Amino acid sequence: METSAAARRLATRFVAGETLDDALAVSRRLNQEKITVTLDHLGESVSTLGEAAEARDVYLRTVEAIHNSQIQGNVSLKLTQFGLDFSYEQCLANVDQLAARAAECDEFVRVDMESSEYVDRTLQLVKDLHQKHGNVGIVIQAYLHRSKKDVEDMCARRIRVRLCKGAYLEPATVAFPDKQDVDRNYVELMKILLDRGLYPAIATHDEKMIAATKEYVAARNISRDAFEFQMLYGIRRDLQRQLVSGGYRLRLYVPFGRAWYPYYMRRLAERPANVLFILRNLLRS
Numbered sequence: 001m002e003t004s005a006a007a008r009r010l011a012t013r014f015v016a017g018e019t020l021d022d023a024l025a026v027s028r029r030l031n032q033e034k035i036t037v038t039l040d041h042l043g044e045s046v047s048t049l050g051e052a053a054e055a056r057d058v059y060l061r062t063v064e065a066i067h068n069s070q071i072q073g074n075v076s077l078k079l080t081q082f083g084l085d086f087s088y089e090q091c092l093a094n095v096d097q098l099a100a101r102a103a104e105c106d107e108f109v110r111v112d113m114e115s116s117e118y119v120d121r122t123l124q125l126v127k128d129l130h131q132k133h134g135n136v137g138i139v140i141q142a143y144l145h146r147s148k149k150d151v152e153d154m155c156a157r158r159i160r161v162r163l164c165k166g167a168y169l170e171p172a173t174v175a176f177p178d179k180q181d182v183d184r185n186y187v188e189l190m191k192i193l194l195d196r197g198l199y200p201a202i203a204t205h206d207e208k209m210i211a212a213t214k215e216y217v218a219a220r221n222i223s224r225d226a227f228e229f230q231m232l233y234g235i236r237r238d239l240q241r242q243l244v245s246g247g248y249r250l251r252l253y254v255p256f257g258r259a260w261y262p263y264y265m266r267r268l269a270e271r272p273a274n275v276l277f278i279l280r281n282l283l284r285s
């Protein structure tokens, strides 16, 4: 699939393209629409520390390119791509190098959250590098039972949090199995972050979560510059436009890279309607 031209064309709905230049071109277009970006280089599963170092180098080039082309954006990365499965120390050294370069460029680095087995190590690494460089943030998943405590800890340490629902299949011992409990927890954590967090990111495509956030900031008189909404590139573009025209800050998570196929399939799997969209396009072409 990754080498098929037709499949690549369809994937551009959710993925900026295979190269850094593709990602920069999409970023420029989004910036013109008053949308900021966070660039993600696809390729979670590295199989050696050498590959992790290559991923780090791609991110170093990305941070420099964002800086040099004056794009309103930052980067998001996954620790497994930086070698966490092989060595915590080496992974820390890789992200440290990136955060140091990003700090020189006055840029921010977001560390995505992966499945629950990685949460403690991810929090530890972000706390250490935030203390050292001041420009590293985290993601907290509302589906985890533990997240309220983690949100409070991040607020106390002035570490920027992106709040999302959580994307991995987790057992009921660690995560709420029912959507309504996840949503209830999401709203509770959103309020804590807006009250006490540092420039939180409310990452969701759920209209109810977005409405609850808008209502809360209006009721508490919280400035629209004190937080941002985040969504995935290509998903709910109608909602994205509404937020921007309503005067809210919006950042899109823009993936790029040659390993786009697993990411693309995950986005399709989340919504049967996406598969219909693809089929309609295939029939048209």
Ligand SMILES: Cc1cc2nc3c(=O)[nH]c(=O)nc-3n(C[C@H](O)[C@H](O)[C@H](O)COP(=O)(O)OP(=O)(O)OC[C@H]3O[C@@H](n4cnc5c(N)ncnc54)[C@H](O)[C@@H]3O)c2cc1C
Pocket (backbone or CB within 6 Å): 111, 112, 113, 114, 139, 141, 164, 165, 166, 167, 168, 203, 204, 205, 206, 207, 230, 231, 232, 235, 236, 252, 253, 266, 267, 268, 270, 271, 274
């Ligand atoms: C910027 C950003 C960063 C993220 N980072 C992480 C991370 O680091 N770790 C992590 O575990 N998860 C991450 N996620 C994913 C997140 O945890 C959810 O799995 C995902 O956002 C779907 O949840 P939702 O809040 O949109 O609500 P849902 O209840 O899942 O969906 C609400 C509505 O959103 C729309 N929607 C959702 N997904 C799609 C789709 N694929 N296609 C079309 N419509 C869709 C539909 O209208 C749906 O009814 C991130 C999400 C975003 C937006």
